[in-house]
Amino acid sequence: SPLANTRVYVLDRDARPVPYGIAGELYLGGDGVAHGYRGRPGLTATRFLPDPYGPPGSRMYRTGDLVRRGTDGALEFLGRSDDQVKLRGHRIELGEIEARLARHPAVAEAAAALHGPEGDRRLTAYVVPSGPAPHPDALRAFLADSLPAAVLPGAYVVLDAFPLTPNGKLDRAALPEPQAVRPEPTAAPSPDEALDPVGAAVLAIWREVLELDDLTPDEDLFDLGGHSLIITAIAARIHERLGAVVPLDVFFDTPTARDVASVVRTLREEQP
Known part of the structure; x- marks a missing residue:
């Protein structure tokens, strides 16, 4: 809870108050707010903002903390807003x-x-x-x-x-950037000869795009460093060679060549 002579606001992305129990970003107002960061005007402009809820001319500090206010007024810390990334x-x-x-x-x-x-x-x-x-x-x-x-x-x-x-x-x-290390298999690899033509074609595409000649049908795409560009490349080659348009979310739900091949078979059977 706030110290004496300090105001706290829990605000959304548009600096509007959020209801009790809803997560928002913590802002501080009151006598304890400084003028800014010494010698860092750019950072000051992003953190020390006009306070629309305080006296005229006052400012509030954007903490970057994500909190939730309970009905008793206590603030629960949830994390940092600047720790959110998109992947x-x-x-x-x-x-x-x-x-x-x-x-x-x-x-x-x-x-x-x-x-x-x-x-x-x-x-x-x-x-x-x-x-x-x-x-x-x-x-x-x-x-x-x-x-x-x-x-x-x-x-x-x-x-x-x-x-x-x-x-x-x-x-x-x-933090050091990791070196690419292929995960150790947790089970014996599935033999390629057990695949039908569609499965073999899909596996061949995965091997080309990921540049792994010994990739097996049941290895997880994301364990091998897969990302959106790789998925797009695989989907494009499947469409070109097998005539099936595989939705990109399929790769997130079933991230192995064997499972994607099963989806490709279904899509080909549904075609007129």
Whole structure:
């Protein structure tokens, strides 16, 4: 709750108050609001704003904290608004991934970051273990119980400690970019000869686009670094060679060549 001589507002993206129980961004007003950041006018302009709910000429500070106000007036901290990223058309709260990952019994600290240029971005999870380092497959399986497949991190990195800013906060920009490592198979690979012509054609397209000659029919597209541009390329070649228009959301729901081949068969059978 606010200190003396401090006003708090929970506002939406248009700086309008939100109802009790609804998440919004926390703004502070009152006597404790500073004039701005010393020597940083650009950042000051984005954080220190005119206060439409206070006395004339007053200003409010945009904290970047996401909160929810209860009926008792208490504020519940939910995360950071500037930790939200967009990947493959999905808005992802990095803080949510970090909070869930930190519940793993082998994890002492957790962080998440997005790497790579636009169109080829990869979500990575970072952990500082509480003891023996957990296996990436175990971390992914742990998150998969509560997160949709399309927003699961594609890489997992174990660090001895996180890089910090001079004031002791996580330096997300300094987290190392992961090296592309192909996941270890959890089962014996399915033989290609078990595929029908449609399945073999779809698998051949996946191998071409992903540049993996030994890719098997049941490997997960996102485990291999798949993203929207790769999906678009695969869908275009399927249309060109097999005459089927596969909706892009199919790849998120069924991210293996075998499953997509099944969809292609159905689409071809439905054609007049």
